[in-house]
Amino acid sequence: MRISQLSAESGVPIPTIKYYLREGLLPQGEQTSATRAEYGQAHLRRLRLIRALLEVGRLPVASIRKVIDAVDDENLGVHQMLGTAHYALSPGVEPHEESPDWQEAREMVDQLIADYDWKIEPKAPAREELAQTIVTLRTLGTDPTLADLTPYATAAQTLVQTHEIHKIPFDAPRETTVEAHIIGTVMYGRVLDTIRRLAQESESARILAPQTP
Amino acid sequence: MRISQLSAESGVPIPTIKYYLREGLLPQGEQTSATRAEYGQAHLRRLRLIRALLEVGRLPVASIRKVIDAVDDENLGVHQMLGTAHYALSPGVEPHEESPDWQEAREMVDQLIADYDWKIEPKAPAREELAQTIVTLRTLGTDPTLADLTPYATAAQTLVQTHEIHKIPFDAPRETTVEAHIIGTVMYGRVLDTIRRLAQESESARILAPQTP
């Protein structure tokens, strides 16, 4: 498959594909001559993943490259590879000042993790992210307690344990495993967010809507 | 309160505050002379909300303005105001080609909404968003069925009905009501997303981590 066909099948313009190649998101095709390269199904698949992460997952290109670098690093074991990829999917929190508010928020996060007996790396970005959200909620005047967070933790745990984790083929080839992991994290993350907004609209409408029985 | 104090209390630089004023995110202060304006607690509160939506909610400035315009439009009833604000919080889907894939995806969304007996406007942006995600999941090779979506719908409905909707003071002043609504949608949306990633990491670690009992 040449680049034009790759473009036609994926719907991605050729200059954009070249850009992804430059940026290392897409592996180079197999060179057949100085000005010819051959692309295969793997490239098409990778290209679709990139577009999914960009358009649906709204991940920056730099994060996508981190994910891909983790996959392509053969030195990493599956566990490390998944961890690296997973962390790269995290939006990330810019550095912030140390303050008692932050310390308190971090303690709440630690407590939540302990309550649910979760096994989380100390440096997991989601810890800081959650702490940031708690701090922000405080400055907004609402003061979240652990009891406000547990319903979300329970819901998340149930979803992950009963529906998501079994979809990941841990014994398949590396690339298949990460891809499933990424899809589970990003795509179903958006599914959940969107569906939650539907549920909110519906509940809000039931309470407030002008009577139309 | 003058602009410098507003900046000091909020931690937002003065040029940025000026920018928000220009963009209509922040209402003008009360002019006391040609080169003096007075700001109050409402401004500080609004400023914190803007930062929360930007930093935690990752909403574009244009969307924040839509939310604020809805609040400031006195012609709108509370129901309409909440709806407009809620829709502005949606990331939005760029226009796409009509195709059987999209039709099928939309039908699946309609079916889900019907199954849960949700009351959703035909033009709700979350419909198209969910359809987009379904289409994308298809191109990625996983083929989501209604049964794959229902666990998320059940979880979302439970969260919204038992924990979120009661936090919104529907009989309070408009501004208080929308603010609570926005916080519920955006901030707790992020809480859920982040906590879900924690749960994923933990489950993944339990299955894959090198044994460290």
Add this chain to the structure above:
DNA sequence: GTTGGTTGGACAGTAATGCTATCCAACACA
């Protein structure tokens, strides 16, 4: 009354991000 700092308003500039556009020589295929 002078002086020094602050304010609002206007406008230009900037950094990051995700593309797009153009050019070119080297092919491949008819």
Add this chain to the structure above:
DNA sequence: TGTGTTGGATAGCATTACTGTCCAACCAAC
């Protein structure tokens, strides 16, 4: 022998969210 495509390189562009500079008008302190 021509026609078109390719890879590689480089430059340009649109958007977003600020940031920087300038200035006359002020207010408050000395």
